[in-house]
Amino acid sequence: MNAGYNILPAVYDRWQSTYGRSFSEMVFPRLLAALRAHRIPVTSMVDVACGTGTLAVLMARRGWEVYGIDASEGMIARASAKAVAMRAPGAVFLQQDMRSFRLPRQVGLATSFFDSLNHLLTHDDLLAAYRCVRETLVPGGWFVFDLNNEQCYTQLWTRSDSVTHDEFTMTLENSYDRKERVATSHVTVQMKEGNGEQRTTETVRERFYPLEEVRALLVEAGFSVRESRDFNFTHNPGMGKVKTWFVAERE
Numbered sequence: 001m002n003a004g005y006n007i008l009p010a011v012y013d014r015w016q017s018t019y020g021r022s023f024s025e026m027v028f029p030r031l032l033a034a035l036r037a038h039r040i041p042v043t044s045m046v047d048v049a050c051g052t053g054t055l056a057v058l059m060a061r062r063g064w065e066v067y068g069i070d071a072s073e074g075m076i077a078r079a080s081a082k083a084v085a086m087r088a089p090g091a092v093f094l095q096q097d098m099r100s101f102r103l104p105r106q107v108g109l110a111t112s113f114f115d116s117l118n119h120l121l122t123h124d125d126l127l128a129a130y131r132c133v134r135e136t137l138v139p140g141g142w143f144v145f146d147l148n149n150e151q152c153y154t155q156l157w158t159r160s161d162s163v164t165h166d167e168f169t170m171t172l173e174n175s176y177d178r179k180e181r182v183a184t185s186h187v188t189v190q191m192k193e194g195n196g197e198q199r200t201t202e203t204v205r206e207r208f209y210p211l212e213e214v215r216a217l218l219v220e221a222g223f224s225v226r227e228s229r230d231f232n233f234t235h236n237p238g239m240g241k242v243k244t245w246f247v248a249e250r251e
Contacts, residue, residue, distance in 0.1 A: 007189045007200040009074030011168055012052050018163050023114045024054035026233055031055075031111065031144060034247055038226060040142050042108025048098045048133060048145075049116030053079025053091065060091035068093045069101045099128040106138045112145040115152075115243070118206035121182065123217065126209065130221035134250050143223060143248045149230055150181075150208045152242035157183040157206075167192055181208040211244065223248040 016022035034040070043064050047056045050068030052075055060066040060083065068091060070076050076095045083091040096102070098112070099120070110133045120126045133143050153176040163170040173186040183206045191198040209217075215225050225248050230241035 005072050005074060005202055007191075007202060008187065009052065009072055009078050011165075011170065011189055011191075012075070012078070013054075014165050014167065015163055015170060018165055022054050023233065024051075024058065027113050027146070028055060028058050030231075030233075030245070034144055034227070034245075035109075038142065038247060040109065042142065044107040045109035045111060046103060046107050046133075046136055048101070048110055048112040048129070049119070050079055050093065051075050051114065051116075053082050053093060055111065055113065056091045056093070057083050057086050057088045060088035061086065064090060065107070066091045067103050067107065069096045069098065069103075071095065071097045099125055099132060101132050101136070103136050106136055106141070108138055108141050110137055110141070110143045110145075112143075115146065115148040115206060117145060118148050118183075118208070119204075121205060121207045123209075123213070126214075127217050127221060130217055130223065134222045137250045139250060141250045143218075143246070143250070145246050146231075146233075146243045147209060147214060147246070148183075148206065149242060149244045150210075151230075151240060153183045153206075153208050154178075155240065155242060157185065182206070183208070214244075214246070218246075218248050222251050224251055 045064060046067040048069055050056050050070050053068050056066045056068035068079055073095055076093045079093045120129055157174040157176045161172045169190045171188045176183045185204040186201060187204060188201045218225055227247035229245055231243055231245050232239050232241050233243055
């Protein structure tokens with residue numbers, strides 16, 4: 001897992017804006033619906049691998065006590081600045097690894113979205129993250145998260161893509177190893193600065209975990225799985241159900 005992203009935190013929100021809405025904004029109503037459906041009466045949470053903090057800020061603006069943790073120093077800096085700009089003092093951001101994080105106190109809900117957990121490339125790492133989440137939840141606390149399913153990797157990670165923004169261009173050279181179940185994206189960002197361009201390449205790797213493996217690891221970590229279903233996170237039916245939604249309760 002690469003926690004040392006340098007250029008991605010700087011362009012992340014602008015990259016997301018090219019799609020109209022960020023993933024956090026798209027998943028926000030789905031999360032609220034899950035809280036209602038499962039009657040989850042909590043007002044404190046941690047967003048694991050929070051990125052630039054959009055979801056954490058949205059929840060904090062609803063009056064929640066919110067922690068956001070991410071291993072990337074750049075992501076945490078962006079998230080903290082966003083909380084100030086959007087007047088969300090209830091959001092606190094900490095630079096920590098999702099396999100070993102600790103909070104000042106336990107919370108009622110943990111979330112992790114936009115395939116963040118797919119960045120963990122071994123079963124041991126994923127189990128460690130699940131165990132950390134369990135320890136940070138109060139008894140009977142809830143864990144809501146998503147993972148990319150294999151359709152996502154075979155459909156979206158087997159071709160190159162590019163994004164054009166007024167301030168940069170981004171190229172993603174993707175590949176998926178079906179045998180190893182590991183996807184790789186070489187992300188090249190060219191920042192447009194004056195008459196020249198600054199070019200940086202970073203590598204993102206993710207692993208596909210079959211549903212039965214995810215459920216088994218959750219149970220081993222001390223969770224009961226209440227919901228797991230594939231879903232389409234966009235309004236484009238052609239995208240297909242490329243992600244799996246999980247709701248689990250701490251035993």
